[in-house]
Amino acid sequence: RWHRLLAALYRMTLERWHGFYNRSLAFFLHRRMDLVVLLMAVMGVTYGYLMRQIEFAPNQEEDRTSFKIGVEMPREAVFEDTASYFVEVEKVMEQKKVELDLSGYMAMHFSRGGNIEGWLNKEVDHALTATEMAEKVMKDLPKRAGVKLRTGRESETEEATGKTVHVVHLEGDDAAILDQVAEDLEPMVEALPGVIGIRSGRERGANELALVVDRDRSESINVNPQFVAGVVGNALRGQTLPRFHYEGREIPVRIRFEEADRERLSELSNFQVPTRDGRLVPVSSVTDVKMLKSPKGINRRNKRISRSLTVDLDPKQATEAKAAIIGLTRQMRLPEGVQFGTSLNDLSTNETIVNLQFAAILSVLFIYLLMGFLFESFVLPLSIILTIPLAGVGVVWIHWLTGKDLDVLGFVGSILLIGVVVNNGIVLVDYINQLRQQGLSRTDALLKAADRRFRPILMTALTTIIGMVPLTISQPTEMGLSYKSFGLTLIGGMTTATVLTLLIVPIFYTFFDDLRRWVEERLAQWLRPSATESDLQVRSSKLPSA
Known part of the structure; x- marks a missing residue:
């Protein structure tokens, strides 16, 4: 019974797709340029437009599982003033815990400041992100003269990263002047649209x-x-x-x-x-x-005193807010000896992208050389290399459709995808060569190989895609590490690479096979006159002299 049910299900789904694929391949084998035009249109839309809509982000903002709010008391405040303020804070957080469905919160303070941290309940699908929750909590916290609320706290050892974070660096030789410039800059930055707030630094000195x-x-x-x-x-x-x-x-x-x-x-x-x-x-x-x-401490960077402002941005206006902050810093007149430095986050992100791109190029090069050795040709493997940009089409489209940014793990998944998607093309091209060696014509070999290798290629791709689904829908770790971009990269890349490989690789196999024949004919024509002249010289030398 189960066997008949599965057989009927296969006939209604994969067998129909199998027949449609065979008819499409036979159609485009006689209209190869039509397929090339369609492919160029898809590539143009994907890499020319959609790819620009996707940003590279170190982590996914919507997968954050907690938020932090920093509190800065006035310099003249004493410990008792801070303690009484945080008593009121705890009353507000008790209400927000129920309203926002938080799993818990923590409020701690020291002499002239403190931190408030809230943890999202993982069992609940929240309508607000962690950043939006922090903004909502800040609006309801008690207001006192001289008290500043910050959207988190800066780390003294590691710079904040993320799409909704922008770090402004100041460098100079006098800590007091840098602090004054930072204090003057803060209200101007907070007034910009899309800016939620500025994170607090170390505790204020008395x-x-x-x-x-x-x-x-x-x-x-x-x-x-x-x-x-x-x-x-x-x-x-x-x-x-x-x-x-x-x-x-x-x-x-x-x-x-x-x-x-x-x-x-x-x-x-x-x-x-x-x-x-x-x-x-x-x-x-x-x-x-x-x-x-009196400053609590002094940070140095590149042998100069450094002061940073970490700005939290509204996820919906992050790009515009970053552009506005950069424009503001370019228009500011700074005191002599003070300048804006480059964010370590930007330097690290650019370096990461360059390293991953270099790794991807090396992967493609090694795979191409290996296929050239196995196929005893460096022309036919080019049709298999085309599966890599075809996989990239799926990566871009699936991130665009789901509204996700490509993070570091997603980029690593792209490099892994390079070695996976070429397997289908290798299986297909190898079988085509075997059939042609058995005496079949090129067209017959292409159609028969595509028909025979349809199920193995499809099953290989489906097992990988289905295996990535649990990882993609899993919750982020306690540290906020998400595998969604990694899973989406493999799912989208394998889907388009498999669907298009079964059609694109055979068509481009014919192009590169024609190119190989043309090169062989030209070489034969170039070598044939030389061979004829040498034969004539040998024959003339054997003739008897008169």
Whole structure:
């Protein structure tokens, strides 16, 4: 019963396709140029238009399983202010957990900032992406004067990647100037359409009370600024003296002013500083009291101080937003010594693409040389090499139809596809050559080989395609690694390569076979006169002399 059911199913599907394919091949064998024109049209639409609609992205935005929001408190805030703010944050996140169907969230804070992280429930098909959820949560978080909400947090060791992320790099020699330029740039970037927000960097440092030496006054009074630094340093930190040895013990000794003499700024300002001519003047006569912003750390890149802004973009307007940010940076006038640097993400992505393209070219070259050795011809394998761009047609179309970007794993799948799709062409061309050696004409050999090899080629392709389906529909890993582009690449490439190989390879086999014959005839014509002349010379030398 099952055998009859499967046989009926085969007759209704694959057998009909088999018959249609044989009729199509017989038709185009007599109208080869018509097929060439159709193929050029498909290639033009695919590689000339659709391929430009697909972007190369390190990862898939819609497969992100979490979002992060950074909170920056004002510099004058204390730990208690941050703690009270995050109590209100937790109340909002409890509501958002139910509203957005999150599997959980985490809110943690330090002295002047903190992070909020939410995890998407994998069992639910969410209407919003992780980026859109973060934007929605940010709108409902409590608003306080001086509090800045960021769309995540920058990593100090690795630059953010993705289609919806753009990184602006500033390079210079003064950390304070870079911070000021970054602060001036932030509101201009956030005002651009398509920008969701800017990620926070390291924790803000506290404001520092500083005694800044006025060099003009110190020069007029004849005071060395190093003496001022020494007096203030000794007053606050003291000075370590050599260890005191007593009854076999070493006792550390430190000398400094009493706390009552150094606990107020007014008392510190009255400390006496020696001048070069032997007089004593108060510290206040050569210094000014200022509140300075202190950076928590300094990043260096290419031996220069670096400051970065990581901007999160709306997935629907990512391309336009990136163009707007680039246009804004080109129009800005930067202080002397400050310039915009190249994003490490862009450099890494370009390098990755170049390396993968080089690997693909080497794969094609090695496969071609191997087929030339096996077929004892470097012309006929060209008809098999055509299956590679045919597979590319399926890769482009399936990514365009599903709205997915081509990521790194998808590119790796394309290289893997090069070695897989040529197998069908090798099987077909090898059988064609066997039939021609048995005495069949070229047309009969093509039709018979296509008829006999239809089922093996189709079954080989179907097993690969069906095997990729579970991987394609699987959920991304906990780290957000998705195999969708990899699976789609193999499914789309194998589908078009198989369907078109059964038709394109036999047709182009005839073109390259005609080319091979033409080359052989021209070589024979070129070598034949030389052979005739040499025969005449040999015969004339054998004639008896008169």
